[in-house]
Amino acid sequence: MPQKTKHTPMMEQYLNIKAQYPDAFLFYRLGDFYEMFNEDAVKASQVLEVTLTSRNKNAEDPIPMCGVPYHAAQGYIDTLIEKGYKVAICEQVEDPKTTKGMVKREVVQVVTPGTAMDLKSQDGKSNNYLTALFIDETNHYHLAYVDLSTGELKVTQIDTKEELISELISLKTKETVFMEGESIEEQAELNTKLGILISTQKTVESAEPLIHLLGSVESKNKRFVLNLLLSYLSETQKRSLDHLQTAEEYTPSHYLKMDHYSKQNLELTSSIRDGQKKGTLLWLLDETKTAMGGRLLKQWINRPLVHKEKIEARQRIVENLLNHFFERSDLNEVLTKVYDLERLAGRIAFGNVNGRDLIQLKTSLNQIPLLNNLIQGMNENEEWTSLLKQLDPVAEVSDLIETAIHDEPPIAIKDGGIIKDGYNAKLDEYRDAMKNSKQWIASMEAEERVKTGIKTLKIGYNKVFGYYIEITRANLVLLPEGRYERKQTLSNAERFITPELKEKEAIILEAEDKSTALEYELFAEIRETVKNSIERLQNLAKAVATVDVLQSFATVSEKYHYVRPLMEKGSQEIELIDGRHPVVEKVLGQQIYVPNDVEMDKDTQIMLITGPNMSGKSTYMRQLALTVIMAQIGCFVPANKAKLPVFDKIFTRIGAADDLISGQSTFMVEMMEANQALTYATKDSLILFDEIGRGTATYDGMALAEAIIEYIHQHVHAKTLFSTHYHELTALEQELEQLKNCHVGAIEEEGELVFLHKMLPGPSDKSYGIQVAKLAGLPEELLEKAATILKKLEQQKPVVQEMAESVAENTPKIQSTALKTKKAPVESTAEQQISLFSLEDPQEKEVIQLLKNINLLTLTPLEAINELNRLQQKLQNKES
Known part of the structure; x- marks a missing residue:
C-alpha cells in the first residue's frame, strides 16, 4: 500500500x-x-503544452511535476510573460562539487510583463512600460513609469x-505597481x-544606490511613487540598474491633450479595425531607420507640442533636410547601420550583453563621426548646433572594442574565442602553449605513421577520454x-595512449581551461569599462533618435509634397488650401485624392457639415485633426498652403462604436465624449463631432445636437466641425x-448617385439615404417601398413642422445641463412665453395647458398630427 509522502529536503x-513568490x-x-x-506544474503544462508527470508516483499524494530544458527556457518564459504571468527564476548559487548536502538555491530574477527585456514578439520600435500608481488623500493620481530595456524613467x-x-x-502598460493593501478599487478596475496585471509592493525604501535617480523631483508624492517603482524593480530584478536614467517630470498640459x-x-498609432499599425498616422510617418527613432516617433505622435517655438525649431530642421537631398540620402544610409543604442546600454548594465552586442555597439559608434560630418555640411541653424553637441562618438569605447573583441565572436561568452590576439599577454601565452602543443601532436602523428608503417593511424580527441591514438x-x-x-576498444578500432601524449594533453587542457577562464574575466572587465559610459551612450541615443525622426518627416514631406505650416499662437484662423487626408492619400496610391479647403476666420467658430453617407464628411474632419497633429509634432502637412493656430486640446466623436473598456453603449459613449469636450475644451481647442445624436430617437437626437451646437457657440468658443444628417439644423x-x-x-446622374468628395458652401439639399442604400445593393423592391414611404412622410412634414414650431414658441428649449456641462445657458420658462397671450376663456386655457404638456420628442409624426387634430376639435366645438 502506498505510503504518504514525506517531503524530501x-x-x-x-x-x-x-512561498516567497506565490x-x-x-x-x-x-x-x-x-x-x-x-x-505551477498543472497550470504551466496547460499554458506551455508540456507533459505533466508526477514525483513519487507510488505515494498516496504524488506531486504534479513538469519541466523545461535549461538551454531552451527563454522561449517558455516569453510565452508565460506574453500571457500575463510572472516567472521567478531559481538557480543554484553554490558549486555542487564543493557542497555537502543540499545545494543552496535562490531566486535570481523575477521576470514580469512590465520588466521583460527581450520578448521575441516585441517590436523593436515599441516600448515596454512598467507603471506605478499612488493616489493621495485629495484623489490626485501620481504616476511613474519606466522602460527597463531603455532606462527611460518619468x-x-x-x-x-x-x-x-x-x-x-x-x-x-501591461503591469502597474501599487502599495500592498491600498487603492483596492482602482486595482480591480x-x-x-484594461487587462493590466496588478502587482503590489510591501515596502517602499529609498534605496541609496538609486536615490540619485529622483534627481530634481521635489514633490513628496512624486518621490514616493518613484521609490515605489524603484523598490519593485530592485526586489524583482536583483541586479544592477545603472542604466536607469534620472527621473524626468512631465506635465500633460505641456502637450496637446x-x-x-x-x-x-x-x-494615430493603431487602427480601429484590427489594432495594427497599418493604416495609421504612425504607419504613414514612420520612415525611421533605427529602433530608437521609431520609439521616439510614437512618443511624439502621442504627445504633440503646444509651444510654438519648439514646433518651429523642429520645422526648421525638417526644412533644412528637405533642402539638402544628397546629404539626407547619405544620412539615411548611415542611420541604417546604427543599432539600438538604448537597449544595448540596458543589456550592458544588466550584465547580459555578449560579444556580438559589443560589435553592434562598435559599429554604431563608428557611424557617429560620419553623422557629424553630414550635419555640419547642412548646419544652417542653432537647432543643428545643439544636436551636434549631443552626437558624442564615445571614441574610447569603440576603440576598446576594436582592440579587444573579435569581429565575429561566438554568442556564448564562457567558451572562449571572444578576445583578440595581442590584447592580453597572459592570454597570448596560453594560446601559444595550446598552438605549439597541437603542432607537436600533429608532428607526433606523422612520426608514428612512419615508425609503425600504418598510414591510417590518427591522433584524436574527445572530452571523455582526452587525446588518443x-x-x-x-x-x-x-x-x-x-x-x-590500450585505452578503449571500438567495434572496428582500438585506441591507445603514450606517456608523452598524456603529458602534452595535460599542458593543452590546462592552457585551454586557463585561457577560457581568462577570456571570460577579460570580457567582464571590458563590459564594466563600457558600463561607465552608459549615460553618454543614452544621451547619444536620444540625439540619434531625434535626427532619425526629423529625417523621417523630411522623407515623408518630400514624397507626398507636404508644405510647412505657418503656426500662430492664439490665432483664431484656420487656412488649409487643397488639404488632403494623409493616410487615405497613401492608401489610394496612384488614385487621385480630391483635395478640400478648410477656411475658418476669426468670425467663424463652427462649420456645420451636411451631405450623404459615404460622401467624405468623416474623412474631411479627420483630415483636419491629423493635419493639426502633424503640424504640432513638427512635420510638414498635406496641403498647398497651411496656416494654423496652435491648439491645446483635440476632442473627437467620429464613428459609432461601443466602449468595451467601460461597458457603455454607443449612445452613452457619444454623450460621454460630448461631455468631455463641453466640459474641458477652451477657445484654443479643436472639436470634431460626427453625427451627434444619431444613437437615440430622431427628435431627441436633433434636440441634443442643436443644444450642443448652441452651447459650443455661446460658451466654449472652440473651433468646431459638426457633421449631421439633421438638415433642420442648417x-x-x-x-x-x-x-x-x-x-x-x-449629384444624381440617370438615377445613380455620384459623390463629388468636394466641400461646398451652404447646406446640402437632401440626404440621399435611399440612393446610398442602392449603392449598398439593397433589393430593388425594398428601395421602391422606401421611396414611397419617404414621399408620404415629406407630404406630412409641413403639418408636423407647423405644429412643432407652434409648440416651440411656448415650451422651454432643451438645456445642455442634461449633459452635465460646466455652464448652463440662461433658462427660458414656458410660463414666461405663455404670458404673452391673452387667454381669458377657461377652455382655451385648458387647450394651451394640454399643448404645453405634450412631449413632442416621444411622438411619431402620425401621433403628433392626431394630437393636434384632437386639440383643434376642442377649440372648434367651443366656437360652435
Missing part, C-alpha cells in the same frame, strides 16, 4: 522558496532542467481618472477594464608489441453668427 527547499511560476533549477511542481501628476485611463492606454477616445478615433583492427598486426597502452446659420453651413457635393 529538496521539496522542502522548493516549497520554502515558492504570484509567479517558480522555475526551480535541477541539473539541465527548470522544474515546476504542484499547482513621473507626473494626473488630476482625473479619465486622464489617468487615457495615459495608461497611451503607454500600453484597471485589471478588469487628446483622450484615448480621440486617439482611437483618429487612428586510433588504429583500425586490420592494422593492429603492424603495431609493435608494448609500444602503446437653419441655425440664421441664428448663430459664428456658424457657417457647408456640405459635401453629390
Whole structure:
C-alpha cells in the first residue's frame, strides 16, 4: 500500500522558496532542467503544452511535476510573460562539487510583463512600460513609469481618472505597481477594464544606490511613487540598474491633450479595425531607420507640442533636410547601420550583453563621426548646433572594442574565442602553449605513421577520454608489441595512449581551461569599462533618435509634397488650401485624392457639415485633426498652403462604436465624449463631432445636437466641425453668427448617385439615404417601398413642422445641463412665453395647458398630427 509522502529536503527547499513568490511560476533549477511542481506544474503544462508527470508516483499524494530544458527556457518564459504571468527564476548559487548536502538555491530574477527585456514578439520600435500608481488623500493620481530595456524613467501628476485611463492606454502598460493593501478599487478596475496585471509592493525604501535617480523631483508624492517603482524593480530584478536614467517630470498640459477616445478615433498609432499599425498616422510617418527613432516617433505622435517655438525649431530642421537631398540620402544610409543604442546600454548594465552586442555597439559608434560630418555640411541653424553637441562618438569605447573583441565572436561568452590576439599577454601565452602543443601532436602523428608503417593511424580527441591514438583492427598486426597502452576498444578500432601524449594533453587542457577562464574575466572587465559610459551612450541615443525622426518627416514631406505650416499662437484662423487626408492619400496610391479647403476666420467658430453617407464628411474632419497633429509634432502637412493656430486640446466623436473598456453603449459613449469636450475644451481647442445624436430617437437626437451646437457657440468658443444628417439644423446659420453651413457635393446622374468628395458652401439639399442604400445593393423592391414611404412622410412634414414650431414658441428649449456641462445657458420658462397671450376663456386655457404638456420628442409624426387634430376639435366645438 502506498505510503504518504514525506517531503524530501529538496521539496522542502522548493516549497520554502515558492512561498516567497506565490504570484509567479517558480522555475526551480535541477541539473539541465527548470522544474515546476504542484499547482505551477498543472497550470504551466496547460499554458506551455508540456507533459505533466508526477514525483513519487507510488505515494498516496504524488506531486504534479513538469519541466523545461535549461538551454531552451527563454522561449517558455516569453510565452508565460506574453500571457500575463510572472516567472521567478531559481538557480543554484553554490558549486555542487564543493557542497555537502543540499545545494543552496535562490531566486535570481523575477521576470514580469512590465520588466521583460527581450520578448521575441516585441517590436523593436515599441516600448515596454512598467507603471506605478499612488493616489493621495485629495484623489490626485501620481504616476511613474519606466522602460527597463531603455532606462527611460518619468513621473507626473494626473488630476482625473479619465486622464489617468487615457495615459495608461497611451503607454500600453501591461503591469502597474501599487502599495500592498491600498487603492483596492482602482486595482480591480484597471485589471478588469484594461487587462493590466496588478502587482503590489510591501515596502517602499529609498534605496541609496538609486536615490540619485529622483534627481530634481521635489514633490513628496512624486518621490514616493518613484521609490515605489524603484523598490519593485530592485526586489524583482536583483541586479544592477545603472542604466536607469534620472527621473524626468512631465506635465500633460505641456502637450496637446487628446483622450484615448480621440486617439482611437483618429487612428494615430493603431487602427480601429484590427489594432495594427497599418493604416495609421504612425504607419504613414514612420520612415525611421533605427529602433530608437521609431520609439521616439510614437512618443511624439502621442504627445504633440503646444509651444510654438519648439514646433518651429523642429520645422526648421525638417526644412533644412528637405533642402539638402544628397546629404539626407547619405544620412539615411548611415542611420541604417546604427543599432539600438538604448537597449544595448540596458543589456550592458544588466550584465547580459555578449560579444556580438559589443560589435553592434562598435559599429554604431563608428557611424557617429560620419553623422557629424553630414550635419555640419547642412548646419544652417542653432537647432543643428545643439544636436551636434549631443552626437558624442564615445571614441574610447569603440576603440576598446576594436582592440579587444573579435569581429565575429561566438554568442556564448564562457567558451572562449571572444578576445583578440595581442590584447592580453597572459592570454597570448596560453594560446601559444595550446598552438605549439597541437603542432607537436600533429608532428607526433606523422612520426608514428612512419615508425609503425600504418598510414591510417590518427591522433584524436574527445572530452571523455582526452587525446588518443586510433588504429583500425586490420592494422593492429603492424603495431609493435608494448609500444602503446590500450585505452578503449571500438567495434572496428582500438585506441591507445603514450606517456608523452598524456603529458602534452595535460599542458593543452590546462592552457585551454586557463585561457577560457581568462577570456571570460577579460570580457567582464571590458563590459564594466563600457558600463561607465552608459549615460553618454543614452544621451547619444536620444540625439540619434531625434535626427532619425526629423529625417523621417523630411522623407515623408518630400514624397507626398507636404508644405510647412505657418503656426500662430492664439490665432483664431484656420487656412488649409487643397488639404488632403494623409493616410487615405497613401492608401489610394496612384488614385487621385480630391483635395478640400478648410477656411475658418476669426468670425467663424463652427462649420456645420451636411451631405450623404459615404460622401467624405468623416474623412474631411479627420483630415483636419491629423493635419493639426502633424503640424504640432513638427512635420510638414498635406496641403498647398497651411496656416494654423496652435491648439491645446483635440476632442473627437467620429464613428459609432461601443466602449468595451467601460461597458457603455454607443449612445452613452457619444454623450460621454460630448461631455468631455463641453466640459474641458477652451477657445484654443479643436472639436470634431460626427453625427451627434444619431444613437437615440430622431427628435431627441436633433434636440441634443442643436443644444450642443448652441452651447459650443455661446460658451466654449472652440473651433468646431459638426457633421449631421439633421438638415433642420442648417437653419441655425440664421441664428448663430459664428456658424457657417457647408456640405459635401453629390449629384444624381440617370438615377445613380455620384459623390463629388468636394466641400461646398451652404447646406446640402437632401440626404440621399435611399440612393446610398442602392449603392449598398439593397433589393430593388425594398428601395421602391422606401421611396414611397419617404414621399408620404415629406407630404406630412409641413403639418408636423407647423405644429412643432407652434409648440416651440411656448415650451422651454432643451438645456445642455442634461449633459452635465460646466455652464448652463440662461433658462427660458414656458410660463414666461405663455404670458404673452391673452387667454381669458377657461377652455382655451385648458387647450394651451394640454399643448404645453405634450412631449413632442416621444411622438411619431402620425401621433403628433392626431394630437393636434384632437386639440383643434376642442377649440372648434367651443366656437360652435
